[in-house]
Amino acid sequence: MQTLVTCALILALISPCFGTNDTVFNVLSFGAVGDGKTDDSQAFFKAWKSTCGAQGTPALVVPPNYVFLLTGLSLKGPCIATTIQIKLQGKIVAPNNKDAWLGFKSSLISITDVVRLTIDGSGGLINGLGSTWWPCPTCSRPAVLVFKSCSYLSVHDLSIIDSPKSHIRVNGCEGATFSRINITAPVNSPNTDGIDVTFSKNISIQDSTIQTGKPD
Template identity: 55%
Template sequence: MNYGADGNAKSDDTNILGSIVAPNKDNWGDVNSPLIRISNVNHLTVDGGGHIEGNGNIWWPCQTCKRPTLLSFHACKDLSVSSLHIANSPGAHISINGCENAKFFKMNINAPGNSPNTDAYDIASSKNVVFEDSTLAVGDDCIAINGGVDLVM
């Protein structure tokens, strides 16, 4: 299901101020799709103070379920993401793949210590990724670095 930002260069679609709550497991649809996917966008700033709740607790007991990601950035350049609270993803909280010059700061990402495979960040094939001034407390890796990554911490 496609909802969300217009990308029409007229509306300010980059502030997340309220709460976004993920659907339950039966209503998610294709688990290969993240809740929010941002792809092939350059010079994007996402700012907030808002909250993304993943409802992961209904996914975690299933040991064989494929678990989706909450927020995915793919092939983005000059990306800035700040001041979001992201919690309880079914799987990884934020996926960064094929991005260049991405900065994540003042982020708060959390899930219980016993939540399986809930990486805060899952990064692959990206260059110049920066993390600053954030709180990460999840059940798996805070930052999972896969192949092809140039990371600044």
């Protein structure tokens, strides 16, 4: 009887670990440096490919206490995972030079054709360094974060500052909730809209603070 009780206790303790496919993919494990100077775009892309290709409910983690420079990142689905999390705990910065954006002149980060994605920005920040773009009225200025053709999207506790143009764009998406979003840019920054929504359905923006610039 004592043996049976002991076995039952062991099973009770370890059973939450069974039957789940939850996996964490830390961008540092894919070669990200996080010094704010080295381009970590490829490391983020590799981490995304592994996350998107995993089963269950994997998470891509951007850890705290690092600054990750991105020059343009395209994250595409569809994914094998039933749901995906991105945990932004560190800081992401755009290039401080327009020419360093490589071929990604429409957005710093684009996410396309992903279903049931949750982005938790608790503790993190994205800095678009838009001041390098604002003096150029003829430039086609990029957004910081763009969602295209995504469904059942949840973004919460995300902070974005100083986008070259729109901070967040939502295009062709269905079923998205943005909550506790904080977006700021100087009042003299041109057309730095907070969240632009086009050709989308059932988009909710809740409990958020948006303080940005004025139209040109």
